[in-house]
Amino acid sequence: MSKKVRVAIIGVGNCASSLVQGVHYYRNAAEDEFVPGLMHVNLGGIHISDIEFVAAFDIDKNKVGKDLSEAIFTEPNCTTRFFPEVPKLDVPVYRGMTHDGLGKYLGEIIEKAPGPTDDIVGILKETKTDVVVNYLPVGSEEATKWYVEQILKAGCALVNCIPVFIAREKYWQERFEQRGLPVIGDDIKSQVGATILHRVLTNLFLDRGMPIDRTYQLNTGGNTDFLNMLERARLHSKKISKTNAVKSQIERRGQRIDDDNIHVGPSDFVPWQKDNKICYLRIEGRHFGDVPMNLECRLSVEDSPNSAGVVIDAVRIAKLALNAGISGALAGPSSYFMKSPPTQYDDHDALKRTEKFIKDNALDKG
Secondary structure, X not given: OXXXXXXXXXXXXXXXXXXXXXXXXXXXXXXXOOOOOOOOOXXXXXXXXXXXXXXXXXXXOOOOOOEHHHHOOOOOXXXXXXXXXXXXOOOEEEEOOOOOOOOOOHHHOOOEOOOOOOOHHHHHHHOOOOEEEEOOOOOOXXXXXXXXXXXXXXXXXXXEOOOXXXXXXXXXXXXXXXXXXXXXXXXXXXXXXXXXXXXXXXXHHHHOXXXXXXXXEEEEEOXXXXXXXXXXXXXXXXXXXXXXXXXXXXXXXXXXXXXHHEEEEEEEEOHHHOOEEEEEEEEEXXXXXXOEEEEEEEEEEEOXXXXXXXXXXXXXXXXXXHHHOXXXXXXXXXXXXXXXXXXXXXXXXXXXXXXXXXXXXXXXXX
């Protein structure tokens, strides 16, 4: 069994930039070193340095044809360059499929590369890709489903980082099971982002016997993700994903909250924020005696690095599943890493299930 994880990326944006930078930034980390954002430096026998990028796909004419090491720093990418000396990877960015992947506002700043879509299946097979990471823009429903078909044909695992529902849907679960392939999804949960903070605070209220009457989460940012989400029609699945990630924590405790009393979602595009995301969060509840109270907080994070470590862990777990012959949606890891998994466990339970998965399927378990 190979411990090398050969990774292909769909969408060479800010998240891809942070992922590639991060793998090189921590490539020489000692196995007992604490790395912010990672479960383990050595996860089930797979070190960070075992991740190899072998293919990338995009439609931006300024990225297609470039080496991945160069494309990740090409505008409109604007995330922090915390490891700018990424060596040449000899991984060209191939011309991907557009479908609905280029929305109204992105179309104003991105020009499609000329020529037809490259042979995605052939490239994935030729590069012996193990795991594909989907970083398409929010709202890319048709493009994502098209790519999933290519991934299934090529025989790769999938880590679906966007809110197009694949891992949580029975139809796609069965397709991956039939092909003997694992999938982790849907919609990546950042290390400490707006969703995980909202979930933790929600559970704190409920653990302390305090009902939640109303809550909102308002997010602004200046990267292409927030620009894309100005197109409200592309937000449908994103709002479902983010809202259910919080609402599920309330409902699993037997409480209800009306749709009018919970609002979770992107709010506006502020260009000068670039890849910085600001979240304003409010929870209204009641003390003993129905005495009202409320909590308000503000979170500021660099959006793309905030999720990159999570993806590093997810691709390694997907590789463990491939090696172990485990197929279909990985319930525990999906719940720990994603906002819209097949099953919504609370975060502590999801962590325990994920650690157990790692232990049970480790390459070096003896």
